[in-house]
Amino acid sequence: MKQAGSxxxxxxxxxxxxxxxxxxxWSIFTLAIILFIALPVISIGxxxxxxxxxxxxxxxxxxxxxxxxxxxxxxxxxxxxVLIMGVSTAWLVARFEFPLRKQMEWLLxxxxxxxxYIVAYAYAGVFDYGGSMDLVFRGLGWDFIRIDIMNKxxxxxxxxxxxxxxxxxxxxxxxxxxxxxxxxASKMLGVGEMRSFFKLMLPLARPAIVAGLILVLMxxxxxxxxAQYYGVSTFTTGIFRAWFSLxxxxxxxxxxxxxxxxxxxxxxxxxxQRQNIKVSSSKSNNTYIHRKESSGWxxxxxxxxVLIPVVLGFFIPLAQLVxxxxxxxxxxxxxDFLLLSVQSFGIAFLTxxxxxxxATLLIYFSKWSFxxxxxxxxxxxxxxxxxxxxxxxxxxxxxxxxxxxxLINTLDQLFSIKIGLLINGxxxxxxxxxxxxxxxxxFNPIESTSLKVSKTIPDSSKMLGVGNLRTFLKIEFxxxxxxxxxxxxxxxxxxxxxxxxxxxxxxxxxxxxxVKAYEYASDEMVMEAAIPSLFIIFTAALPVIFLNxxxxxx
Amino acid sequence: MKKFLVTITLLxxxxxxxxxxxxxxxxxxxxxxxxxxxxxxxxxxxxxLFKMFEDQTGIKVNVINSxxxxxxxxxxxxxxxxxxxxxxxxxxxxxxxxKDQGLLQPIESKILNDLxxxxxxxPENQWFGLTKRARIIAYAKDRVKPGQLSTYEDLxxxxxxxxLLIRSSSNIYNQxxxxxxxxxxxxxxxxxxxxxxxxxxxxxxxxxxxxxVKAVVAGEGDLAIVNSYYxxxxxxxxxxxxxxxxxxxxxxFPNQNDRGTHMNVSGAGVAKYAPNKxxxxxxxxxxxxxxxxxxxxNSNYEYPVISTIEPAGLLLxxxxxxxxxxxxxxxxxxxxxxxLIFDEAGWK
Numbered sequence: 001m002k003q004a005g006s007x008x009x010x011x012x013x014x015x016x017x018x019x020x021x022x023x024x025x026w027s028i029f030t031l032a033i034i035l036f037i038a039l040p041v042i043s044i045g046x047x048x049x050x051x052x053x054x055x056x057x058x059x060x061x062x063x064x065x066x067x068x069x070x071x072x073x074x075x076x077x078x079x080x081x082v083l084i085m086g087v088s089t090a091w092l093v094a095r096f097e098f099p100l101r102k103q104m105e106w107l108l109x110x111x112x113x114x115x116x117y118i119v120a121y122a123y124a125g126v127f128d129y130g131g132s133m134d135l136v137f138r139g140l141g142w143d144f145i146r147i148d149i150m151n152k153x154x155x156x157x158x159x160x161x162x163x164x165x166x167x168x169x170x171x172x173x174x175x176x177x178x179x180x181x182x183x184x185a186s187k188m189l190g191v192g193e194m195r196s197f198f199k200l201m202l203p204l205a206r207p208a209i210v211a212g213l214i215l216v217l218m219x220x221x222x223x224x225x226x227a228q229y230y231g232v233s234t235f236t237t238g239i240f241r242a243w244f245s246l247x248x249x250x251x252x253x254x255x256x257x258x259x260x261x262x263x264x265x266x267x268x269x270x271x272x273q274r275q276n277i278k279v280s281s282s283k284s285n286n287t288y289i290h291r292k293e294s295s296g297w298x299x300x301x302x303x304x305x306v307l308i309p310v311v312l313g314f315f316i317p318l319a320q321l322v323x324x325x326x327x328x329x330x331x332x333x334x335x336d337f338l339l340l341s342v343q344s345f346g347i348a349f350l351t352x353x354x355x356x357x358x359a360t361l362l363i364y365f366s367k368w369s370f371x372x373x374x375x376x377x378x379x380x381x382x383x384x385x386x387x388x389x390x391x392x393x394x395x396x397x398x399x400x401x402x403x404x405x406x407l408i409n410t411l412d413q414l415f416s417i418k419i420g421l422l423i424n425g426x427x428x429x430x431x432x433x434x435x436x437x438x439x440x441x442x443f444n445p446i447e448s449t450s451l452k453v454s455k456t457i458p459d460s461s462k463m464l465g466v467g468n469l470r471t472f473l474k475i476e477f478x479x480x481x482x483x484x485x486x487x488x489x490x491x492x493x494x495x496x497x498x499x500x501x502x503x504x505x506x507x508x509x510x511x512x513x514x515v516k517a518y519e520y521a522s523d524e525m526v527m528e529a530a531i532p533s534l535f536i537i538f539t540a541a542l543p544v545i546f547l548n549x550x551x552x553x554x
Numbered sequence: 555m556k557k558f559l560v561t562i563t564l565l566x567x568x569x570x571x572x573x574x575x576x577x578x579x580x581x582x583x584x585x586x587x588x589x590x591x592x593x594x595x596x597x598x599x600x601x602x603l604f605k606m607f608e609d610q611t612g613i614k615v616n617v618i619n620s621x622x623x624x625x626x627x628x629x630x631x632x633x634x635x636x637x638x639x640x641x642x643x644x645x646x647x648x649x650x651x652x653k654d655q656g657l658l659q660p661i662e663s664k665i666l667n668d669l670x671x672x673x674x675x676x677p678e679n680q681w682f683g684l685t686k687r688a689r690i691i692a693y694a695k696d697r698v699k700p701g702q703l704s705t706y707e708d709l710x711x712x713x714x715x716x717x718l719l720i721r722s723s724s725n726i727y728n729q730x731x732x733x734x735x736x737x738x739x740x741x742x743x744x745x746x747x748x749x750x751x752x753x754x755x756x757x758x759x760x761x762x763x764x765x766x767v768k769a770v771v772a773g774e775g776d777l778a779i780v781n782s783y784y785x786x787x788x789x790x791x792x793x794x795x796x797x798x799x800x801x802x803x804x805x806x807f808p809n810q811n812d813r814g815t816h817m818n819v820s821g822a823g824v825a826k827y828a829p830n831k832x833x834x835x836x837x838x839x840x841x842x843x844x845x846x847x848x849x850x851x852n853s854n855y856e857y858p859v860i861s862t863i864e865p866a867g868l869l870l871x872x873x874x875x876x877x878x879x880x881x882x883x884x885x886x887x888x889x890x891x892x893x894l895i896f897d898e899a900g901w902k
Contacts, residue, residue, distance in 0.1 A: 055894070062897040124761070129772030130795035146772065150760045231722055231760025231902060241724055244623030245893045247651070327792040331598070390624065397631045405635060421635050504624050508590065508616040508637075519596035519619055524762045524784060527793055 026468070027369035030378060033362045037381040037436050040395025041260070044253050044387075053248035059238070059255075067238045067255075071221060071262075074156050074234065078220045079213060081160035085309040086167025087209055091197060092306055094175035097291040098299040104306045105172075106548035109165045111313030112490075113540035115497035115514060116162040117225025118533045121526045122317035123149050123158055124229065125324070132320055150230045158226055161313035163216045169486070169547075170212035170448070174205045177452070193292070211444050214266055218385045218440065221259060224500060225518075235259045236388045243390070256391045263386035267379060318537065324530035332531040337516075341535050344496065344512040347427070348539075351434040352492035356484060358435055359442035363450055364476075368468045382440035389437060389501030396433045396505065400424055430505045437501060438494050442487035449483025450476070482550055489547040493540040513539070588614050589833040592629065593642035594622040595820055599853040606849075607840050613833050622648035622726075629657045629825060638825040639834040642684070645726045645818050647733065649681040650886020658823040661831075665839045669860045673881050674819050683819030683882065684841050685856035688875070689731050690815060691806040692785065693777040694770050703806045706735065706816065709777075710750025718754040719766045719778035723896035727763075727781055727818060732895060733888035734816045734880055741891065748899035759902050764788060764796070771802045781818075786855025786868050807875040814876035818885070819859065 089108050093101060111119075126132050127149045137143070148154070182204070186196040202209075227234050233241075235255060243252035294302065325332075359381075366378040384392060400423040411417040423429045453476055461471040477484075499514050506515065513532045520529035593600070596619045604615040618625070622643035629636050629652070641658065643649050652658050658680040666675070666682050674683035691703055702713075709718060721728065736744040756775030766778035767788060788800035807815045822841065824834045840846055847858040852866045864870065 058894060058897060062900075066902075124765070128765075129768040130793075130799050135795070148757075150765075151758070228722075228724070229761065231758055233902060237724070240623075241893075243627070244621070245724055245729070245890075247890055249627075324793075331792065394627065394631070397628070401631055401633075401635070405633075408635065420637070421632070424632065424635075425637055500624075503620040504628055506618070508618060515619065522621075523597060524764050524787070526762075527791070 024369060026365045027374055030362065030365040030369050030374050033358060033365065034377060034381050037358070037362075037384065037439055039399050040392055040433075040436055041380075041383055041387065043398040044256060044391065044395045047250065047253045050250050052254040053242075053246075053251040055242070055246045055248050056251050056254065058246075059242065059251060063233065063238060063241075066233045067235050070152055070232050071234045073152055074159065074220050074232075075217055077153070077156035078160045078163070078216060081156065082164040082167050082213065082216050083209070085160065085164040086212060087171050087202070087205075089164075089306050089309055090168045090172035090175055091201070092302050094172050095292060096298075096302055097293050098302045098306075100303060101291075104303070104310070106545045107310045107314065108168050108306065109544045109548060110310070110541055111162050112165045112493055113537045113544055114162060114314065114317055114533070115225075115499070115517075115536065116159055116219070116223060117229070117499070117521075118321070118517065118529070118536075119162040119313070119317045120155070120158045120226035120229055121521060121529065122320040123154070125320050125526065126316060132323065152230070152232045155226055155230045155232050158230075159220050159223060161309060162317075163219050164309055164313065166215040166219075167209060167212035169490075170208045170444070171205050173445075173448075173486075174208035175201065208448065211448060215385070215441065215444065217266060218263060221263065221386060222388055224388060224390075225521075235262075239388055239391060249394075252391070256387060259388075260383060260386060263383065267382070271379070318534075321530040321534050321537075324527040325534055328528045328530060332520075332528050337531070337535075340511050340516060340532075341513060341539065343510060344514070344536075345539055347430070347510070347512065348492050348495040351431045351438075351495050352488050354431055355435045355438050355491045356442045356446070356488045359439050359446055359487060360484065362439070363443065363447050364468075364472055367450075382443045384436040385438065385440035387437075389433075389498060390504060392433055392437050393501045393504035396429055396436065397424060400429055400432070424505075425507050427507060427510070430502070430507065430510075433501050433505050434495050434498065437498070438491045441490045441494055445486040445490065446480060446483045449480040449486075453479045485550050486547055489543040492543055496536055496540050587612060588616060589830050589837045590616045590618075590637045590639045591642060591837070592618050592620070592625040592638045592640065592825075594620070594625065594644050594648070595642055597854050599849050602853075603841065603846050603849055606846070607837060610840070611833075611836060613836070615837070626652050626655065626657065630655050634827050636825060636827050637829060639828040639830045640822055640837055641681075641825055642820065642822045644820040645730055645885070646681075646683070646821060646882035647726055647730050647818075647886040647889045649676070649821050649823055650883050651889065652823060653678075653680045653883075654886070657826050659826045659828070659831075661824050661835055663835055663839060666842065669842045671859065671861075673879050674859055675821070676823070676883050677881070681821050681823030682838060682842065683821040683859045684838075685820050685847075685850045685854070686817055686859055686877075687819075687856050688782040688807060688815045688817055688877070689727055689779060690782050690785075691777050691808055692767050692770060692780050692803045693806060694773070695802060695804045697776050698804070700804060700806055703777075703808065705809045705812065706731070706779075707739070707747060708808075709779075710747045710754065712754075714754045714777070716754065716756050717776040718751065719756055719769050719775040720751070720759055721761060721763060721766060722759040723893070723901040728779075728901075729889055729892045729896070730818050730885045731779070731816050732892035733885045734878060736888045736891055736895075737880060737884045738813055738878075741895070744892075745895050745899065748895050748901055752899050752901050767803055768796075768799055771799045782857075782869075782872070783855040786866070789868065790855075805872055807872075809878065810876050813880070814878040817877045817880075817882075819882060820856070 093105050093108065127147045128134070129146065149157070182200060183196060186200055191199070222236055223234070224236050224240065227237050235258070239252045239255045239259070242248050242255055362378055362381055366374050387395070404421045404423050407422065408419055411419055458471050458476055461475050462468070497514055499518055502512055502515055503518070506512065513536045517529040517532040517536070520526070520532070604617065607613065608615055622645070625641060626648065629638050629641065632638070641649070641652055653676060660679045662679070667679070670682045674686070675681065693703065723729065732744060732748060735747055739747070763780040763784040766780055767785070769775060770778050785800055785805060788796045791797050809815055822838045824831060824838070828834050842860055844860070844863055847860050847863045850856055851858040851863055855866055855868060857865050857869060
């Protein structure tokens with residue numbers, strides 16, 4: 001008995017000592033960042049202990065089956081569609097030479113530039129009565145076969161065509177950078193193109209593909225605008241309903257918690273499958289992939305295969321928006337609108353920079369800390385992406401308002417200084433919220449490039465007595481620059497498109513293009529929303545093209 | 555390393571200072587020259603009115619746009635520190651909810667009391683209607699005779715099986731309509747009505763009011779329940795197809811032989827902790843003034859709340875009709891009941 005007790009005592013002491021030995025200032029910094037990012041999630045988590053509201057029973061009885069069923073349906077169908085579209089296009093573009101290949105490389109990323117709720121509106125407009133398809137058919141003198149897109153299958157389609165580039169970008173980066181030696185070897189062994197793709201490249205690219213897929217699924221689970229418009233009840237629409245229609249924040253928090261559990265399971269799954277496959281080709285590989293030339297017919301089919309997702313995800317919605325913009329330009333377009341665009345651009349850029357810095361610090365601080373568990377909990381930092389923007393906004397407001405109020409009272413009592421809210425209603429809260437929400441978008445590309453940097457390089461630098469930060473700035477930063485810029489651009493685009501969180505936290509005087517588009521759409525002036533939407537698309541398209549050049553240059 | 559950290563710190567500091575300097579303290583520094591408006595309305599007409607108010611009074615109108623629900627949530631979290639002076643929503647239900655949560659305050663204004671009819675404002679003067687809209691039946695002229703139509707209640711009978719189009723129950727206009735039926739007919743009848751409506755739906759609820767109108771013309775169903783001003787907007791749309799579509803439907807104002815057509819208002823209230831209360835009252839008074847009501851009525855096809863202004867020409871063509879004189883504050887009181895009934899009836 002006593003023995004066991006002292007053993008236990010020693011083991012705790014041993015653990016503590018080990019903790020003391022392994023922890024360093026980086027551990028503390030990492031924890032600080034995680035706390036900063038997790039604070040909104042924690043604030044919501046604390047509310048969980050209050051239990052669900054009275055209507056929980058009602059939701060379980062009448063709604064929950066629908067929420068779960070529809071969300072799983074969307075996850076399943078979108079997974080299949082984005083994998084087919086994202087991986088095949090990435091492979092074709094990386095591996096084969098065909099006409100317009102260079103253009104297709106960046107065109108394939110462009111669907112990301114259109115917010116998915118706008119794509120949803122545009123497709124509804126295409127297939128509507130009196131919509132573009134109807135007009136075309138009538139013009140040709142044919143009978144119009146009306147396709148009903150406003151249902152859960154249509155929603156899965158819309159989300160897939162607008163989100164597949166996440167998979168395309170991450171798998172193409174892999175195919176471009178890693179594939180060459182392996183393919184050469186496979187070729188020398190006489191393995192055919194198709195077989196080496198399915199047997200060799202696909203399994204190896206899995207971590208990259210899954211990383212992209214997880215971003216897509218988080219977006220899918222998070223979608224509010226499109227699901228709401230198409231009349232599909234999902235977890236996210238359920239959270240809004242519980243919170244606002246049923247007036248029960250506690251119940252909404254419960255639903256959010258369920259959603260977080262689902263997403264956490266997804267992340268763990270991704271981590272688990274990454275561990276199972278050790279991608280060992282960590283040496284950076286500067287040789288370009290040798291693209292295969294192919295016959296005329298082959299080229300035609302490849303071009304067609306690559307073109308279809310771009311047409312569906314970009315050109316059709318774009319054409320619909322341009323048509324609407326043409327009809328409404330005289331009402332919408334003016335100088336104020338241009339100022340608004342500049343403002344929107346500025347906020348997105350500023351916040352993207354902050355988010356990328358936080359993500360990079362989080363990745364490297366946890367790397368430099370020797371505490372094993374820190375690397376695991378660092379992933380908590382990317383949970384924010386899974387939580388609906390409105391819920392994040394509330395999660396931000398709980399702690400920051402408490403701080404604001406404390407500061408106001410303290411200053412008033414001690415120094416009789418009167419101040420207003422310093423965080424809430426200012427850009428600070430908004431930037432904070434974006435950062436929490438989009439850290440995952442920055443985290444993944446930076447982490448995956450940093451994993452590719454061979455450990456020996458920073459190690460030797462450290463052996464020469466150079467500190468962590470200097471090593472990072474002088475040696476690792478140039479090596480992971482591509483990842484950092486990709487992260488910057490992806491976050492920038494996401495912020496430009498973000499809606500629910502912006503609506504709640506944006507300060508007076510400040511407006512964004514997404515909010516402007518929403519205002520029109522929510523007043524059922526979808527056509528008038530076209531011009532702000534087009535501005536979002538063009539503002540996002542330029543960095544997309546830049547991102548592509550960056551990835552290729554590498 | 556230090557440089558790096560210093561840069562980050564500076565960057566963060568810069569961002570926060572710049573912003574907080576800009577907004578430092580609306581309640582302190584510019585007491586008499588600002589009114590902060592949280593609004594769910596974002597029509598061009600509203601922009602025009604805000605501008606007019608600024609020009610007339612020199613009081614700057616700061617606007618935050620969002621859903622009423624989110625604005626209410628925001629106000630309740632901000633508590634005493636909330637910069638909000640005025641809350642504007644597009645329906646009476648949400649205003650009542652804001653009142654119930656203690657976010658509004660009663661105000662004394664002879665102008666408002668005289669101009670806004672008593673059923674269109676809060677009994678304790680915590681909010682006031684600004685514009686009216688009717689929830690009406692839009693029907694396919696070629697398939698439905700107006701003589702077949704009578705009441706909202708009638709729409710739930712077997713007569714209209716698979717003929718009915720209406721949007722989702724998360725839409726506040728539907729919630730308010732059901733709330734009005736709860737008040738007028740009792741909860742049990744209201745539930746039966748919702749179930750009957752679900753049975754009669756031509757398709758699962760989705761899309762906007764305009765989408766319901768298009769679906770009627772496309773032949774998916776024979777009639778739809780929509781807000782009156784959407785028809786006005788469609789008839790004046792930039793898209794010639796929409797104009798044509800709206801031209802193919804007829805309008806019917808239900809329940810003319812009993813209580814009258816269900817009405818809702820968009821309205822405004824003064825925030826409980828309004829830092830600029832006087833400006834807030836001035837602002838709302840301005841919005842019910844003749845010139846403001848004229849703009850509301852003519853640009854958005856809503857009905858004015860004051861009796862001295864005629865509605866827009868188009869609305870006159872639709873004719874006079876009997877309005878349900880229900881105290882609109884009742885809508886908010888029964889809102890949650892309505893949502894629960896919708897879920898039980900399977901109205902998505």
